[in-house]
Amino acid sequence: MIKIFNADKILKNRFNETTTNWQNFAIDMSRKRELASPMSEFLGSITILIITWYAGTQILEDQTMKPQAFLVFIGMFFQILDPAKKLSSAISSIQGGMASLERVAEVLDYDLKVEEIAEPVSISTLSNQIEFKNIGFYYDKDNVILKNFSLIIPKGKTIALVGQSGSGKTTIANLLARFYDVNEGQILIDGVDIKHLKLKEYRQLLGMVTQESVLFNDSIYNNILMGKPEATKEEVVEAAKIANADSFITNLPEGYDSNIGDDGNKLSGGQKQRVSIARAVLKNPPVMILDEATSALDTESERFVQDALDKMMENRTSLVIAHRLSTIQKADWIVVMEKGIVVEQGTHHDLIAKKGMYHKLVELQNFD
Ligand SMILES: Nc1ncnc2c1ncn2[C@@H]1O[C@H](COP(=O)(O)OP(=O)(O)OP(=O)(O)O)[C@@H](O)[C@H]1O
Ligand SMILES: [Mg+2]
Structure with a gap:
């Protein structure tokens, strides 16, 4: 992160x-x-x-x-x-x-388990698509997490991953960010294997909002600024506004200078998420990876966070991992996973009509 x-x-x-x-x-x-x-x-x-x-x-x-x-x-x-x-x-x-x-x-x-090749290729933007091609992956050999996983994310589209806890969704996000390298298959950006790209330039294309928002014991301002260290004060405030964070921040006694505590423990879950969304908005990357927090937000902050996410993902290539299925009804394509393999995919309407796994998950959530 x-x-x-x-x-x-x-x-x-x-x-x-x-x-x-x-x-x-x-x-x-x-x-x-x-x-x-x-x-x-x-x-x-x-x-x-x-x-x-x-x-x-x-x-x-x-x-x-x-x-x-x-x-x-x-x-x-x-x-x-x-x-x-x-x-x-x-x-x-x-x-x-x-x-x-x-x-x-x-x-x-020390950068986890990945290394740059001898002469990595430069990259400055995504022009066409991201492709997961027959991916196989395990953290340790006895426990294979992903088997023959394939997925195409066309530029500008939002693809959603859903599935039970432990089905491998976060793992896919981690592989796309190249925190780990795949064991089989390739992840291709406009046809180029991400292993061949300059790591720093590649990551510059990505924004990430994860299950645990990673915040540092520093001011709110500096936490947002991390998205783009050279940004002006105006840009920071603008990003916070898009993330629906500006109003709660300005209501704090010290405003943007408020310290957020270790791991942001002086903020509520929804506030933390909005600070990390503001950070991603400020970075303004062409590709957005969103791993939604499992922790339930109250309806009020959920609405704020959802609205912030919708704005952030507009016209952006996004991989969204959602637990609240209401989040992803508007996604262009939904992929349903079970134990590391794709069991269903399609639009929200197709999948509901199919009355399969996705339909079951949606029904379960409606009972909550
Ligand atoms: N760093 C790790 N080392 C070893 N095993 C891991 C590691 N991270 C995840 N796993 C295992 O990989 C599997 C997939 O985990 P992953 O985090 O991708 O699931 P998920 O679909 O994101 O679940 P959730 O909905 O709970 O977030 C799980 O069985 C998990 O125990
Ligand atoms: Mg996860």
């Missing part, structure tokens, strides 16, 4: 900031620890003892040093002792900090 917004840079900066703060804190801590350490006190005393003994012999026996000079020397020594201790502990803390920084940077760069 971080990668789909190519937001690693923003996060790395935030990470650096946090690390610097942490480093300062750690330096402070270890300085205190160092000063209290009996070992260093002991060594200090020994040093002073040796110096005093040496200076004593110089003054009393050899008479090569004046007592005044010694007093000045010992005074200076005590002046230097403390900063020297601080310096050494600071250096050791910085070294420790650098090592952890490198490790975390490695983790940030």
